[in-house]
Amino acid sequence: MALSQILYQGLGPMQTTPIQFSSPVDGTPVTFYFGGSGYATGSETPLEVQIMLDGNLLQNAMVYANEGSSHKSLVCMLNVENLSFGSHTITLVPQNMLSDDNDSFMLTMIY
Amino acid sequence: MGIVQTIANGNNPLGTKLTFKTEIDGPALLLVSGSAYANVYPNVVIGYNVEIDGVAAGSPQLYSNLLNSHVTLVSSFQQINITPGDHVLTIDALTPWMTADAFDVFSVSLWDQAEPAFVWQINGPVPQYTTFNSEVSGTALVFLQGSAWSGSGNQNLGLMVVLDGNPVLTVASFVNEANSHHALPAFIAPVQMTPGEHKIGISTTSGDFNSDSNDFYTLAVMF
Numbered sequence: 268m269a270l271s272q273i274l275y276q277g278l279g280p281m282q283t284t285p286i287q288f289s290s291p292v293d294g295t296p297v298t299f300y301f302g303g304s305g306y307a308t309g310s311e312t313p314l315e316v317q318i319m320l321d322g323n324l325l326q327n328a329m330v331y332a333n334e335g336s337s338h339k340s341l342v343c344m345l346n347v348e349n350l351s352f353g354s355h356t357i358t359l360v361p362q363n364m365l366s367d368d369n370d371s372f373m374l375t376m377i378y
Numbered sequence: 379m380g381i382v383q384t385i386a387n388g389n390n391p392l393g394t395k396l397t398f399k400t401e402i403d404g405p406a407l408l409l410v411s412g413s414a415y416a417n418v419y420p421n422v423v424i425g426y427n428v429e430i431d432g433v434a435a436g437s438p439q440l441y442s443n444l445l446n447s448h449v450t451l452v453s454s455f456q457q458i459n460i461t462p463g464d465h466v467l468t469i470d471a472l473t474p475w476m477t478a479d480a481f482d483v484f485s486v487s488l489w490d491q492a493e494p495a496f497v498w499q500i501n502g503p504v505p506q507y508t509t510f511n512s513e514v515s516g517t518a519l520v521f522l523q524g525s526a527w528s529g530s531g532n533q534n535l536g537l538m539v540v541l542d543g544n545p546v547l548t549v550a551s552f553v554n555e556a557n558s559h560h561a562l563p564a565f566i567a568p569v570q571m572t573p574g575e576h577k578i579g580i581s582t583t584s585g586d587f588n589s590d591s592n593d594f595y596t597l598a599v600m601f
Contacts, residue, residue: 304562329483
């Protein structure tokens with residue numbers, strides 16, 4: 268049975284403050300899937316969201332934007348992590364990327 | 379659902395040939411996501427041809443109206459059978475009028491399936507509906523990614539998964555360019571499932587949403 272929990276869902280601007288969550292598993296693999304979009308005001312810009320788990324880079328989502336001020340969907344670079352039971356934080360850190368209420372985001376924990 | 383195994387994350391996807399080891403035995407889903415661009419003509423289908431051990435294992439793709447502009451592809455989520463041990467993943471260009479470079483990224487992962495998943499990969503237009511059978515009761519996972527376009531540009535494009543008449547997952551994105559196919563973000567969300575036959579479909583949520591046979595959709599329900 269697939270167990271999962273949506274840790275973050277919403278429209279932009281994307282939340283950049285830490286997202287607190289509790290791991291229901293202890294030492295077993297957990298997958299984090301992040302979907303979303305964004306834009307840069309300038310052209311020829313690599314858009315990126317770094318997904319930080321407890322302050323360490325877990326994975327990122329990226330796409331290269333040739334056009335300035337054009338919303339682009341990101342490609343999720345998926346990773347798997349063994350989590351300890353209890354409290355953790357995920358922080359979404361945009362790099363070269365803006366988002367507004369025309370962008371949507373979802374971060375799902377699968378275990 | 380069991381193990382999710384990352385096979386590859388990186389850039390420069392075309393020409394990838396790598397050996398990976400898995401412990402998964404039996405049915406699995408291969409999720410392939412990435413970007414690429416049309417470099418010969420605009421208005422062409424671009425994507426990856428993905429194989430495992432020489433057998434087709436997925437094809438993320440998009441109809442690109444733009445020339446020399448990197449675009450996100452609609453991910454493929456393909457059912458495969460795999461055995462424990464070493465396997466070879468290869469990724470090549472789907473069509474001759476495209477390429478990818480160091481600014482393009484890709485991700486490949488293998489999702490073990492304790493129960494057979496329902497996977498539906500279709501061309502537009504949407505809405506479209508089908509049926510599937512669930513043998514489980516409880517929480518499943520639903521994955522959706524697709525593309526669409528706007529005739530006027532600067533429009534919000536919305537897609538949703540409708541299960542037994544109820545929306546269970548909504549994805550929205552903004553397209554700036556007119557008449558240009560655009561991949562919406564890929565989302566995965568939990569959904570409650572009961573045993574038996576279910577009607578499921580992909581529908582739209584916004585006004586100036588256009589979808590045609592050059593749009594691609596991937597919907598998966600994993601138990």
